[in-house]
Amino acid sequence: MMRVRADFSSQRRKTTSDSALHDLHELVLRLQSYGSDIAVIEKTGEQKIFHTAEKLSCDVEALATQLHSRGLCNCNIALLGENSYRWIVCFLAIACGVGTAVLLDKELTDAELDAQLLKSDSAALFCTSTFYETAVRNKKENPHLQDVFLIDDKDCEFPDFSQLLTSGKKLLSKGDRSFAQLQCLSQTPAALIFTSGTTGPNKGVLLTQKNLVSNINTIAQNVSAKESTISVLPMNHIYELNCNILPMLYMQTVICINDRMRNLMHNLRFFQPQMAVVVPLFLESFYNNIWQKLRKDGLDVRFERSIALSNSLLEKGIDIRRTLFRRVHEYFGNELSLLICGGAPVDAKYVKGLTELGFDIFVGYGLTEASPIAALNKETRTHPDSVGKPFPNVSLHIHAPDPDGEGEVWLRGDNITPGYYNDITATNESFEDGWFKTGDYGKMLSDGYLQLTGRKKDLIILNNGKNVHPEELESVIRAQLPYVLEVVVMETEKMIFGVCQKIIAAVLYVDTDLFDGMTAEQIRQKAKCDMQNVNAKLPGYKTVSHVLIAEESFEKTSTNKIVRRKVKERYCDCSQGDQSPQEGRA
Amino acid sequence: MIERLIAVVGEYVSVDRKDITEETSLRQELGLNSLDLVNLAVSVEHEFGVEISDRKLTMIKTVGDMIRHIENAE
Structure with missing residues (x-):
């Protein structure tokens, strides 16, 4: 293992007296001016791969030029893959004035990825080869999707990152000035990020150039620059992108990329980041x-x-x-x-x-x-x-x-x-x-x-930062379990092998007529079994851990909305013990 | 196979092995979070000499899912 710590103390650091950033195109130009300072370090085996700020800027310029030449201007372009230097290049190449980067979560199921690609009207998709099948399926079935590009290099029908970069550099050498002429208006959308929707499909949050740089400038003004940081959270998470990656590039803090979660502790010792x-x-x-x-x-x-x-x-x-x-x-x-x-x-x-x-x-x-x-x-x-x-x-x-x-x-x-x-x-x-x-x-x-x-909202926020809207899960349960008349999904706590854990529970009010002579216990067993099938189609963090059967219809407001608080008060305690007669573990 | 896997899982989460079956869900019943699952995957890889990709891991929900993945990979 390489134990020698690289010394970045001589690199210039952003100071609060420096002028504020106006847009992401300007960030790319500033990276050019940072020259041979290290911007990103990756790891391959036990070797470090250093990417200078100047190289990052040049790669972004070449890729943006290539996207421009392919007519992908003012389009939504999706980005899906593991954290890497190339992910950063792709994001900046899209968001520096070419179009809007649609940031997809790699933990989503295939069905959810397809839905978000469709809903975002993405004209192109950048993905790593892990998602090759997702790309093939969407290229065939999604009418908006014109182009697919691979972030890593793989011999297949889609152009890969290296090919795009080579073509972009050729265009630049022939005098293509489209990158320099890109305009970033403050109100131009730069990123589109899906968050859990209260009803049906998820909502896409639009973030403009002004939105993103406002946060970057604020971080730069309020957090003292460190020599190096490690990128652990997924880059599609706004928290990682706009509290770590983009502000740290701006502040000239070296970004070390944790290649896999399982290597985190090893990589902390390998890279020796400060934050x-x-x-x-x-x-x-x-x-x-x-x-x-x-x-x-x-x-x-x-x-x-x-x-x-x-x-x-x-x-x-x-x-x-x-x-x-x-x-x-x-x-x-x-x-x-x-x-x-x-x-x-x-x-x-x-x-x-x-x-x-x-x-x-x-x-x-x-x-x-x-x-x-x-x-x-x-x-x-x-x-x-x-x-x-x-x-x-x-x-x-x-x-x-x-x-x-x-x-x-x-x-x-x-x-x-x-x-x-x-x-x-x-x-x-x-x-x-x-x-x-x-x-x-x-x-x-x-x-x-x-x-x-x-x-105020009934949002369930898990300790890994993932948000779960109960209404979304309720809609899935109602659609898949036809005997469910009413359902309330809520967060509760349960002792699991002596440890108190936050879990997601569903209380079902079912149409007993459809169970034709089955006992309450048999109905409960059936619902518990069916919930396993519902869970199988959900991302792991959204799975329903407990199923409870309500004996009567839920209390409603005058506008016929279920009073969730009352349901929680009545059934929350039931989920605490394994002996509840109404409980079934999903 | 299942006994070996249950031994790995049981040791990792410190629960009685008889409480773990093919249907046991890793998150809900064993209370594993996303970081725990990553560590469990590493233990399983060492025991069985198979690779579990991060993408595959997001789809493994029960002990039975894990067994099927190992069988397919071997």
Whole structure:
């Protein structure tokens, strides 16, 4: 294993005095000016592959020129694949003024990928060979899809990345100036990202040039530049793209690409990055792994004493955490000092635990529609239960606060989406008087920090940052189980082998006439079995873990809407124990 | 095959082996999250000498799915 750490300390870093970025085309031009500074490092075997900023810029220019020459201007172009240098080149080549990059989630099922490709009107698809069959199927059946390009090189009927780049470079050498002439208007859509829809298919969030660069500039102004970062989350996730990849390219922080999730700990030691952008699941995993290892080595008691000592010294302004807990930091490559966490609510226990061991944890609050960050808590040690102060360029308003100051969080600013793709109804429902209604409840504390208190919408947010709309699953269940008259999907907790876990449960009110003489137990068994088939067609994170059968129709409002809260109150406890007569495990 | 796989799974999630069957779902019943699944896949690869791609892993939901994948890969 290559242990020698590359030294990037001599590379220039973005400073707050530098002028703000205006669009992604300008970012590509700035990369050109960063010259031989390293922008991205990949790994092949145990070797590092270095990509300079200048090379990245030139590759983007060649690919954008090639796309332009193929007539793919002002089109939606989908991007699907694993994290890589080439993924970044493809994204920038599309979003630097050529068209709109449709960012597809590689964890989706084939049916969902097909639906999003169709719904986004994508004229072209860039994908890795992992998704070759998806590409072939869509090229044949999707009437909008004109071109398919492979991000990695594979000998097949579709042009690959290297061929496109070679052709683009030839055009440039012949004097093609189309890249230089590309115009990025601030309101031009740059990215289209699907988020869970409240009804039927998912909603496509449009993010303009202005939206994306607003967040990039804010990150650059509020986070001190580090020498290197590691890209762990999928790049199609707005949190990874616009809190890590794009701002770090701009800030001249070297991006190290984690090739596979299973190699993460190895790669932290291999690349020795100084920061990472993560979701709460990682903080939990890091924390649990550290203590598991310490217990195994018989060091847990000693570390607990050291933490008490370190905490008392910290109160006096003496910080010896990284020296005291050197053994822990060696496990993470010795350089990792900053973890920016967002995408889902984070348990303060893990933030506190890792902070005590010497990691700086910033907790962000945001959503795809806010490109994504609206507030960032950089003081998690003193404000563990807050999501921080709103960013200066984001207006935040607590709508209709109750006597405790708690109300719905509304946002306005350059980072806020203009709306959903081809969905005027959803757009109108989400905005009021120019404010975006987040659906989150919160209140402003006296020191200007925002505290979140709950959600207005019934969105289920998992600790890996994935969002699940109950209505979406309810619609799938109703469509596939014809005997279901009413269904409510909700988040609940269950003890699984002694550990309390968040799970997704479905409460079904069924038409017993269709079961012709079957006992309640037999009906339950049938529903449980059928739910396995429903789950088989869903992405893993959306699967329904528990099925409960309601004895009577659900309580409704005057407008005939199910009162979800009442269903949860009545059935939530039932899912706690394995002995409930109404329960069936899916 | 199934006994070997159950041994790997049972050791990994520290549960009684008799509680694990082909129908046992990895996420819902064993409570594995996406990072746990990645680690379990590595253990299975070592035990059986087969490759489980990240894409394939997103489609493996039960112990039975895992068995079928190993059988097809061998």
